[in-house]
Amino acid sequence: MIPSIRQPLSLTLIYRAYIVLFFVYLALPLLVVSIFAFNDSLFPSLPWEGFTLAWFFGDERPMIGVFNERPIMRALSNSGFIAVFVSALSVCVGTTNAFLFNRYEFPLRGLLYVLMLLPLVIPGIVLGISILVFSSTLANGLEDGLGWDIYALRPGLTLVILGQFSFITTIVTLVISARLQKFDRSLEEAALNLGAGPLTAVRTVTIPYLLPALVGGFGVAFLMSFENFNTTLMLVGSEAPLTIAMFDRLKEGSTPLLNAVSLLLMLGSSGLALLMILFQRKA
Amino acid sequence: MTSADLECLELSKHFGGFTAVDQVSFSVPSGSFFSILGPSGCGKTTIMRMVAGFLEPSSGDIKIKGKSVLDVPPNKRPVNMVFQHLALFPMMNIADNIGYGLRRQGLAKSDIERKVDEALERIGLPGIGKRKVDELSGGQKQRVAIARCMVLQPDVLLLDEPLGALDLKLREHMKIELKALQAAFDTTFVYITHDQSEALVMSDQIAVMNKGRFEQVGSGRDLYYRPETAFVAGFVGESNRWRGKVTRAEAGALQLTTDAGLIMTGIDHGRSLAVGSQAQIFVRPEAIRVSRSGDDLAHFENRMVGKVQSLLFNGAASRAILRSAANGDDIEVSLPQSGEYADLQRGDDLYFGWAGEQANAFAAPLENA
């Protein structure tokens, strides 16, 4: 089992083969998606018609590349906009939550903690419809009662942001709490002892300590927002983020354009993830 | 009269129904090294945290340089603290750590730099300002933690078992160094520890603390040779101890019979134990003389014969456990290092004895079985 305990060679080899097979399984779909982004054909499938970059840079029908495909680029910027908002919001609330549960005793603390975890065990689609139903109840009520038509309460960017925020916050809270728990409170006391006020102590000592978790939480939130599908599907309006736009295209039939977008997505998110890992290493 | 830098007056702290600190009063003279020595859980950390301002006393007063600081928040008190695990800020380099308090005071950058450099010079670590905390050795961190406090020129420096995390060799070395640093900075140090040797080596005065109260305050020598309570006698240094009854009492000189039937003489240092009362008797191993012949010990009131039960070789502090021939009690004695006992074997017979004034007797609390 572990290296210090010898196993029969056959067992070791079978185990290794299994691991190799597993990683082939993991890599295969991503690999074919990437490869067919370069196929000089209208379909992302065999036969291989030759190498082309047209699906990235092409500007003539039928091979219009990603960078010249307006709807895709717009969807990409929608996704980015949503993700930045969701990440910033959830890092803020995640930080206050982490401090709250780490530092304070208050009535119903246990219950609130479980409630805080709940969004993780609510199916994303249910989260989506519940917010959809409530916001439209609210919107209708306001319209009937006061005559206000609040656009933000109808399916669209605001609802998508709120919907994603509603469960991503839990994850960010857990990320930040985990680090805050490891924080040695005597560091804060030392800061007080050396003349810092309570808020200054948190700002100069605790927050710098939390920074890797704050950045990590932001990154995780960004990735999760960018690739969220279920909750977004129920709340989306006319301005679709990338995953929804791609889904609509995929239903109509796929062209290597989708492969090109996918490859760019993979590069982008791997880049971001790598950046995060490097940052954590440094910190 | 020397002025007191720190004074605690009838200080108490209760946690729920538990009394952690019970009516403790003491004063620490300016420029002295004062230690609070006690087992873990005796309340010494609670005192320290009250002085630093992290805990509010239930009653009593704390005065620094004669002024009560009860209403002063921790970040405004003229005391600084070296934490148990030092609490150096890991996200800052050494210079930023030492300059932290100065920055809070709003000093100019150039002043901070100069003071930090001076402090590093002072602790014998010039030029390490740019290093990270985890690049330093345990002893260096220790010195940086002290420097971080000393740049603020506190009236009192509190040290909360700062040597606890170090290994034995370094701890021995740091004891001497701490004492030297205290002399160099000429600041009042209040040091808490459960390690008696740390307290004995460094302190001008030691308070022995037990169950929320001070048992005795005095110099190391006082505590060792003239313990005032049974707890101090048992806690400071090592002792053979017996429980017994007072069978005769004459002007402080007692005759005692232990529960196992050993008869010995002892003194009560004015604690006036009456005949028939229960007593605890303490005799230090080094107060007991051993000899191969009974004649050498003729001048001792207490003389016995015993068989060597086991030999505890420990260099200069070697001891033997002797089993008394009279009643089978085990007694620990120090072995002189003159070499004449180098060939001592298990099972050998030895004479041993001690002067009556070396046996310290205290009234024993009633046995609660």
Add this chain to the structure above:
Amino acid sequence: MRAGAKLGLFLLLTPLLLWLGLLIIIPHIDMFLVSIRERIGVGQYQTSPANYLTFLTEPLYLVTFMRTAFMSILATLLTLVIGFPVAFYIAKIAKGRLQSALFLLCLVPFWVSELVRTFGWMILLRETGIFSNLLQWLGLVDGPVEMLYNDVAMIVGLVYTSMLFMVVPLVTTIESLDDSIIEAGYDLGGSNLSILREIVIPHAMPGIASGSIVVFMLSLGNYLTPTMLGGKDSLWFTELIYSQFIVRFNWELGAAFGFMLLILSSLIVWAMLKLTGQTLEKTMT
């Protein structure tokens, strides 16, 4: 000091309560209210269990519901069985660089959107896809084979999509098991199997529980994979919810479906926690 602490508590409690109240609790209550009303005229509603009765009496709904639950459990078990040896390898056998490299590789699929992953399987499995072509080239089949749009394809996709969420908690818990404990097991005469059963698996239980819960939740609530990889017969419950809400605009019935899904997931998560002797607080942190 004390007043400051109260103010701090209040300031920290506010965002939590706003978030949980406005985005989680009240919306779910509202959804429940919508699910128990019946439309009896234009803009007129009455409270009734009609939507739930529809759910219980229409076989298509009930069968889809049960099938979704069953297939999700199956996908979870498969993910656990496939992922456990891999997690053990990463945690205990691979060392140094290899260990971190393999761990990172496991994370890679998470970095790309589920849509991309599903798309990859479509390219592999469809009639004109890689596998079909490969089989023809090898001479194993005569014509193109359609491997997409069936339950197997769907399960493959579900397992693939959620593998990471099983492997990561497993690696973390198995890694925390001291090697010397396994060595002690062998030293006392244990075999591979007995040590796995009596030492490794009990130790990894928190990881197994949290991995299984997350994978189950992701499978149950999945919409994309069943829609894209599943066939006409592999209808998923989330597809019913979507069609009630977006296509038929029958929010009352859709809300009732949503509630049934919520109850189902809570029940099964609760059962898993009981079965593995864990609590939600422990498994999620």
